Amino acid sequence: xxxxxxxxxxxxxxxxxxxxxxxxxxxxxxxxxxxxxxxxxxxxxxxxxxxxxxxxxxxxxxxxxxxxxxxxxxxxxxxxxxxxxxxxxxxxxxxxxxxxxxxxxxxxxxxxxxxxxxxxxxxxxxxxxxxxxxxxxxxxxxxxxxxxxxxxxxxxxxxxxxxxxxxxxxxxxxxxxxxxxxxxxxxxxxxxxxxxxxxxxxxxxxxxxxxxxxxxxxxxxxxxxxxxxxxxxxxxxxxxxxxxxxxxxxxxxxxxxxxxxxxxxxxxxxxxxxxxxxxxxxxxxxxxxxxxxxxxxxxxxxxxxxxxxxxxxxxxxxxxxxxxxxxxxxxxxxxxxxxxxxxxxxxxxxxxxxxxxxxxxxxxxxxxxxxxxxxxxxxxxxxxxxxxxxxxxxxxxxxxxxxxxxxxxxxxxxxxxxxxxxxxxxxxxxxxxxxxxxxxxxxxxxxxxxxxxxxxxxxxxxxxxxxxxxxxxxxxxxxxxxxxxxxxxxx
Amino acid sequence: xxxxxxxxxxxxxxxxxxxxxxxxxxxxxxxxxxxxxxxxxxxxxxxxxxxxxxxxxxxxxxxxxxxxxxxxxxxxxxxxxxxxxxxxxxxxxxx
Numbered sequence: 118x119x120x121x122x123x124x125x126x127x128x129x130x131x132x133x134x135x136x137x138x139x140x141x142x143x144x145x146x147x148x149x150x151x152x153x154x155x156x157x158x159x160x161x162x163x164x165x166x167x168x169x170x171x172x173x174x175x176x177x178x179x180x181x182x183x184x185x186x187x188x189x190x191x192x193x194x195x196x197x198x199x200x201x202x203x204x205x206x207x208x209x210x211x212x213x214x215x216x217x218x219x220x221x222x223x224x225x226x227x228x229x230x231x232x233x234x235x236x237x238x239x240x241x242x243x244x245x246x247x248x249x250x251x252x253x254x255x256x257x258x259x260x261x262x263x264x265x266x267x268x269x270x271x272x273x274x275x276x277x278x279x280x281x282x283x284x285x286x287x288x289x290x291x292x293x294x295x296x297x298x299x300x301x302x303x304x305x306x307x308x309x310x311x312x313x314x315x316x317x318x319x320x321x322x323x324x325x326x327x328x329x330x331x332x333x334x335x336x337x338x339x340x341x342x343x344x345x346x347x348x349x350x351x352x353x354x355x356x357x358x359x360x361x362x363x364x365x366x367x368x369x370x371x372x373x374x375x376x377x378x379x380x381x382x383x384x385x386x387x388x389x390x391x392x393x394x395x396x397x398x399x400x401x402x403x404x405x406x407x408x409x410x411x412x413x414x415x416x417x418x419x420x421x422x423x424x425x426x427x428x429x430x431x432x433x434x435x436x437x438x439x440x441x442x443x444x445x446x447x448x449x450x451x452x453x454x455x456x457x458x459x460x461x462x463x464x465x466x467x468x469x470x471x472x473x474x475x476x477x478x479x480x481x482x483x484x485x486x487x488x489x490x491x492x493x494x495x496x497x498x499x500x501x502x503x504x505x506x507x508x509x510x511x512x513x514x515x516x517x518x519x520x521x522x523x524x525x526x527x528x529x530x531x532x533x534x535x536x537x538x539x540x541x542x543x544x545x546x547x548x549x550x551x552x553x554x555x556x557x558x559x560x561x562x563x564x565x566x567x568x569x570x571x572x573x574x575x576x577x578x579x580x581x582x583x584x585x586x587x588x589x590x591x592x593x594x595x596x597x598x599x600x601x602x603x604x605x606x607x608x
Numbered sequence: 609x610x611x612x613x614x615x616x617x618x619x620x621x622x623x624x625x626x627x628x629x630x631x632x633x634x635x636x637x638x639x640x641x642x643x644x645x646x647x648x649x650x651x652x653x654x655x656x657x658x659x660x661x662x663x664x665x666x667x668x669x670x671x672x673x674x675x676x677x678x679x680x681x682x683x684x685x686x687x688x689x690x691x692x693x694x695x696x697x698x699x700x701x702x703x
Contacts, residue, residue, distance in 0.1 A: 216683040309663040323662050353666050398654055421646040432623065439624070441696050453699045458626035459688035461666050474635065475642050477623040478615075493659030498652070498661060532638060533645050549663020 118143055119279035120595065123188055123336045126282060130177055130187040135557040137177070137187030141170040141231050144189050144215055148234065148280045154261065154600065157275040159194050159252045160202045161234035169231040176229050184339050186229030191284035193272050194235040195242055196327070198222045205318045206250040206268075209464035210444045215545045219316025220348045221285060221327050228343045233281050237271030241435065242289055242320045244268050245538045246297070247528055249468045251471060256525070257300060258598035259564050261524035266296030270332050273300040277598055283331040283340055287317060289324045289515075290423050293541025298517035298567020300554040303584065304330040305337050308574050309549035310355035312341075313348030321430035322353070324423075324540035324546040334490045334555065334584035338363035341577060357575070365582040371405030373583065374446040376510030378413045381541055387520045393558035393566040394516050397587070401514075404586055409510050413502040418495050419544035420536055425479050425492035426547070431469075432476025438464060453518050471532060500548035507573045512583055516541055517567035521560035547571060551577050556593035567591075610640045 118140070121129070129135045136499075145163055152158050173187035197215035204210045218226065225232065239249045247255040247270030255270045257263040258278035265274040269286030273296035276284050286293040288306035297304030305328050312327040319325060329340030341362045348354045375398070382391065399602045400410060440460035447459035465473070479488035487597065502572035506513060519540060528535040545552040549570055557568035568587075572580040588594050610630040611619075616635050620627040627635060681694065 206683035213687055216680060216687060310666070349669065349671070352668060353662065353664065355664060415652075418649060418652065421648045423643060425646050425649070436624075440689055441698055442684070443687045444689075445689075450699060453701050454624070456699055457624040457627075461624055462626040465625070470623075471635075471638055471642070473625065474616075474619045474639060478611075478619050478639070478643075479646075481619070481622060487650070488646065490659055491654060492646075493661060494654035494657040495649055495652060497657055498654070500663070511621050533641050536645065547663075 119147065120332070120597070121340050122333060123185070123282060123331070126188055127184055127186070135171040135507055137173040137231060137551065138167060141166050141189045141233065142601065144233055144281055151278055151280055151600070153276060154255050154256065154588065155258055155274050155280070156255050157271045157278070157280060158191070158234045158321065159206070159271070160236045162201065162395060165200065166231055166233055173229045173231060174205065183228050183465040185225070185232065185343055185577060189231040189233035189281055190225055190234050190281070190340070191233045191272060191275050191281040192222065193269055193285050193287060194238055195287050195318050196222050196285060197318065198232060198235070201232070201235060203235070203318070204239040205242070206252060206253070207465065207469070208251040208445055209438045211251060213444050217316060220313035220350065221344050224343050228461060230343070231386070236275055236284055239268035239270070239432070240469050241266040241318070242287055242292055243431070243468050243472055245291070245295060245535050246523070247271065247468055248530065253467060254525060257522050258600055259301065260522065260562070262524055262599070263564055264299070264525055266299035266518070266522060268292040269304070269330060270296040273297055273302055273304070276300070276302045276330055276332065278600065280599065283329060283336055285327060285344070286330045287325055287327045288540050288546065289320050289427060290546050291539040293328050293330060294517050294542050294552055294567065294569060295539060297554040299522040299565060301565030301593065301596060302332060303334050303337055303553065303555050304329060305341065305553035305577065305580065306545070306551060307341065307345060307577055308551045310353050311345045311577070313346070313354045315348050315350040319434040322434060323429040323430060324386055326425060333588050334581045335363065335366060338366060340583045360578065362578050363582055364608070365578045366585040368582050369405060370401065370583065370586050374405040374510040374515040375401060375406050375408045376411035376506050377408050378506070378513060378515055379476055380413050380415065380416045381515030385519050385540070386516060387560070389560040390516050390518070390520060390566050391454050393560070394568060397568045398514065398586060400590060404590060411506045411509055411513070413506060413544065414504050415495065415498045416544050419499055420486070420498065420540055420589040422492045422495045422547060423543045424475070426496065428472040428476030429480050429489050430476070432473045432480065435473055440464070468532070489583065496547045499544050503548045503550060512580065513571040515569050517554040517569040521562060521564035521566060550574060551580060553580055553584060555587065556596070558593055611636055611643065
């Protein structure tokens with residue numbers, strides 16, 4: 118049951134072969150058994166989940182089931198869910214029980230999906246390794262000494278270890294794709310504006326985008342069908358007709374032009390990752406695709422530009438955490454200014470404080486033009502590179518991450534080195550394009566390798582088709598991590 | 609771009625984050641390293657390039673001037689650190 122596709126699970130629910138209560142209980146039991154090893158979940162609430170499962174069973178019995186009715190889905194703790202702790206991985210919100218639902222949560226509730234719990238994440242989604250959560254590090258189920266990637270590492274580890282059939286993530290600079298790659302699962306970051314950010318705790322508003330993480334592209338298509346859609350409460354939500362992201366899954370790939378950016382295959386890419394990506398590209402050629410050499414000349418600027426724009430937006434967004442209306446407040450203070458300063462010093466972790474301070478600096482008088490404005494201009498050049506590239510190809514492919522998962526603690530004391538682990542994913546966020554990562558083999562250390570697929574704006578259905586065809590021809594996405602003897606992971 | 613301790617103090621003040629004296633050298637080092645990373649941007653000539661604030665050309669939508677939200681005052685205040693008489697309590701600002 119734990120390795121069954123969402124489509125098949127749905128069929129089994131509708132045919133009454135299983136009930137949603139049974140399915141939900143199975144995953145809750147797995148969480149209880151394996152979460153002490155992985156720390157992938159921050160919050161579970163068995164009663165709430167089972168009540169939703171019971172309601173889903175009633176909906177199925179009445180013949181009104183949709184594709185996700187009764188399916189348990191884990192939610193990244195960045196999404197506010199009414200009545201649930203919604204902490205964003207921070208001490209600042211460690212006691213925040215949301216009084217409302219994010220748009221994405223509303224959509225899942227409407228579909229009859231079951232909220233299986235809230236997954237661990239880097240504090241305020243700031244991190245590439247999932248080591249900055251107030252609730253402790255998440256571990257990679259493929260190797261407990263390795264990071265799961267960040268910031269959606271809790272969701273990725275949970276899906277990889279089959280603690281849930283699917284989960285949500287958010288991607289500001291690669292936070293769906295990088296942990297998907299490092300955990301051997303599939304994740305898609307949609308075009309900016311396709312999934313509403315309402316109720317998604319903001320990090321960098323012009324970059325943040327929610328998306329699904331699951332075992333396969335086919336599963337991701339079903340999830341994206343629920344998550345995507347216009348929402349008037351998010352001023353950047355795009356007014357587009359509802360589409361079926363799974364409509365093209367079975368289309369053949371003959372004639373597909375795959376662009377290979379030379380900058381993504383240069384120095385810094387580890388040999389074993391390069392080898393796995395080359396093998397994946399060879400498989401695509403077998404499927405009828407052709408590869409084209411392209412260039413994204415400004416891609417080396419993506420990391421510097423991101424680390425100006427994202428902290429700038431974060432410094433503004435996180436100004437709301439002041440201990441007045443919700444969340445943590447320092448217990449002792451002398452006056453209002455002291456309360457703000459101490460609350461924020463005690464409530465935020467080191468990485469969040471670093472980024473707020475960088476953001477404050479680049480927006481301060483005298484430095485705005487040199488940093489923030491300059492970065493915005495370079496952002497346009499980076500986006501233009503992709504426009505030029507898509508004149509020569511239909512999809513862009515390359516590695517998601519330059520290496521497989523690194524060891525816990527390996528980069529903790531060196532933020533700049535940590536930032537460079539997102540070198541292949543960040544430009545996609547700056548341009549607002551859709552991108553995804555699919556499992557494509559293993560490195561020399563037995564840790565997963567992810568293939569990144571980048572599409573043109575609104576090409577999610579095509580990307581999912583491109584990913585699905587590869588997954589029909591290979592079995593990397595079905596491989597299970599070697600933990601859980603006696604817990605059914607291998608079974 | 610290297611900062612000095614006075615810069616770090618000013619930034620911390622602007623960010624409303626209390627930083628202890630013994631933490632200052634650590635912040636100085638880390639913030640300077642990050643600024644050195646982003647310094648690479650300065651080598652590119654961006655004359656005549658339009659800044660890009662958003663990935664999509666978003667236009668602010670207008671809505672009808674009618675109240676659509678229900679009163680959730682109590683629910684929102686229930687999660688506040690300190691409230692009294694429907695008001696959020698903070699330390700006294702004016703004597």
